[in-house]
Amino acid sequence: MKYSYYPGCAQHGTAVDYRASVEAVFRSLGIELEEIRNWNCCGALHVPDRNVKAALSGRTLASSKGLDIATPCNLCYSNLMRANTAFEDAANKNRINEILTNKYGGNTKPKHLLEVIVKDYGLAKLAQHVKNPLKIKAVPYYGCLLTRPENKFDSPENPKSLDNLIAAIGAEPVKYYYKTKCCGGPILITNEDLAISLAKDLLVMAKETGADCMVVTCPMCHLQLDAKQKLVEDRYNIKLELPVIYFTQLIGLALGFAPKELGMDKHLVATDRLVAGIGR
Amino acid sequence: MKFMKKDATLSESRDTVFRDLVLKSPGCEKIPTCMQCGICAGSCPVSHEMDYTPRQLVRMIQLGMKQEVLNSNTIWLCTTCFSCSVRCPRGIHPTELMEALKPIAIAEGIDNKNSRFDQVFSEVVRKNGRASEFLLISKYSLREPGMIKQAPFGLSLLSKGKLPLSVDKMENTPELEAIFNPVKPEAKPEEKHAAGNAGKTADKEGEREE
Numbered sequence: 001m002k003y004s005y006y007p008g009c010a011q012h013g014t015a016v017d018y019r020a021s022v023e024a025v026f027r028s029l030g031i032e033l034e035e036i037r038n039w040n041c042c043g044a045l046h047v048p049d050r051n052v053k054a055a056l057s058g059r060t061l062a063s064s065k066g067l068d069i070a071t072p073c074n075l076c077y078s079n080l081m082r083a084n085t086a087f088e089d090a091a092n093k094n095r096i097n098e099i100l101t102n103k104y105g106g107n108t109k110p111k112h113l114l115e116v117i118v119k120d121y122g123l124a125k126l127a128q129h130v131k132n133p134l135k136i137k138a139v140p141y142y143g144c145l146l147t148r149p150e151n152k153f154d155s156p157e158n159p160k161s162l163d164n165l166i167a168a169i170g171a172e173p174v175k176y177y178y179k180t181k182c183c184g185g186p187i188l189i190t191n192e193d194l195a196i197s198l199a200k201d202l203l204v205m206a207k208e209t210g211a212d213c214m215v216v217t218c219p220m221c222h223l224q225l226d227a228k229q230k231l232v233e234d235r236y237n238i239k240l241e242l243p244v245i246y247f248t249q250l251i252g253l254a255l256g257f258a259p260k261e262l263g264m265d266k267h268l269v270a271t272d273r274l275v276a277g278i279g280r
Numbered sequence: 281m282k283f284m285k286k287d288a289t290l291s292e293s294r295d296t297v298f299r300d301l302v303l304k305s306p307g308c309e310k311i312p313t314c315m316q317c318g319i320c321a322g323s324c325p326v327s328h329e330m331d332y333t334p335r336q337l338v339r340m341i342q343l344g345m346k347q348e349v350l351n352s353n354t355i356w357l358c359t360t361c362f363s364c365s366v367r368c369p370r371g372i373h374p375t376e377l378m379e380a381l382k383p384i385a386i387a388e389g390i391d392n393k394n395s396r397f398d399q400v401f402s403e404v405v406r407k408n409g410r411a412s413e414f415l416l417i418s419k420y421s422l423r424e425p426g427m428i429k430q431a432p433f434g435l436s437l438l439s440k441g442k443l444p445l446s447v448d449k450m451e452n453t454p455e456l457e458a459i460f461n462p463v464k465p466e467a468k469p470e471e472k473h474a475a476g477n478a479g480k481t482a483d484k485e486g487e488r489e490e
Binding site: 009010012013014015016017038039040041043044045046047048049050051052055056059086089095098099100101144145148149156157180181182184185186187189190191192194198227228230231266267268 | 306325326329356357359360361362363365366373375376379380382383386393394395397398399401402405409410411412413414417420427429430433436437440441442443444448450451452455456458459460462
C-alpha cells in the first residue's frame, strides 16, 4: 500500500505529536506514505477567496504521481475534496490550470488517514496487529470537515468509522451526541470567548460519558480540546482533566508503542493516568 | 437586539446587482428557493452570537440588502462547519454563501479583526507557501493588540515544542504568487467592475503594500 502524503502545515508545528504517531503507526503497519515534494498550504479556512483555495489544492492534487493522496488533517482533506468539486466545472478547471505549472486533470482521490486505515487497510487486519488490547472507554469525535460537506467517506450526521476503529482495537466507543459538532477551532484566534464556549460544550459532554479519553482526527480539534482545555477549566471553573488523543496514538498504544514514541508527552493535558489504565 | 434585526429587514436599501452576483456563485444558486424553515439557524453552533442568523441572511440576499449583509458579523463568525449545508432541504449551502461574501466584503472595504486575520493568513501563505503558526500569530498580534491576552496560551505551546520559531517554507513560491494574483488578460475594463472579478482580487491589494 502506497500513498502520496500531504502532511499539512500543522504537522510541522502544533501537531508534532500527531506527526510522531502517524510515522510510527504507518511504518509499523507497512503503509507507505511518500511526502509530496515542495507541498503548499491548502489555505485552511482563512484564505477568504474560494478560487485561490481551489488553485492551492489543485496544485497539491496535481503532484500526486498517480497515487491517492493521504492527509492527516480534516481541513486539508476538506479543501482537497472541495477543489475536486471545483474542478468538475470545465471553465473553472481551465482557468485554474492556466495558473498551475503542473496541470490537474481532476482525477486524484484525496483520503483522510482514518479512511486509509478503516476502508483501505481494513479493521480486521488492524485487529490482528493489536498486541495490547485497550480496555478503556473512548469518546469518538469526528469534528466537522471529515464528513462535511462532501460526505463521501462517512455519514455527516452519525459517522461510525472511528467508533468501529475504537472497537476493533479492544476499547469501547461511548455514545457521544456531539460527535460531529463544531469545536470552534476556526475562530479560536479571532473570537476566543465564543470558541472556548464551543470547546466547553464538547468537553463537558465528553466528561459526562465517563470515558477515559477523547479521540480526535484533526490537529485543529486537538488544539481546541487539549491545548485550550486548561483555559476552559479556568474560565468555567470546572475540572475536566480529560486526555484528548489522536486516533493514530490510540492505534499506536494498541500496537505496543511507548507513549513517548507517539508524541504523547507533548500534550497539554497529561495522559499518564490513561496510559497507566491500559497497563503500560 | 431583536428590534434592530427587525428594523434591518425593513430597510429600503436594495441592490439587485449585488443579489444577482451572489446568486451566481457556487452553492448559492438555490437561494431563491429558500422557504425560511430555519434548519440552518437551528444547526448553526454560533447563530446565537450572529447579527443575523443564516436563515435571515439568506432572506436578506433575496432582498438584495447589500450593506446590512456585508456589515454583519454573520459572515465572519461562521465556523465553516457545514452543518447547515448538509441539512438544507432546498439544497442551499449557507456556508458557501458566507465564503462567497467574504471577498466581496473585503473588496468593499470591510475591515474587522476577522478580515484582518484572513488577510494576514493569506499573506503568510502567499509569501512562504505554508502557514507557520508562530509567524501567523506574531504578524496578527501586530495588527491586533488584544492578542496579548492569548500570550499564556502561546507560551504553553512553546513549552511543549509545539510552536517552532523557525518559519516553515516552500523551496520556491513564484507559482503561489500566480495563484494569489492571477493575471486576467482577457478581462476588459468594464468587466473588472463586475463584482465577481473585484471580489476575486481586491482582497490582495492591501496586503501587497506591506
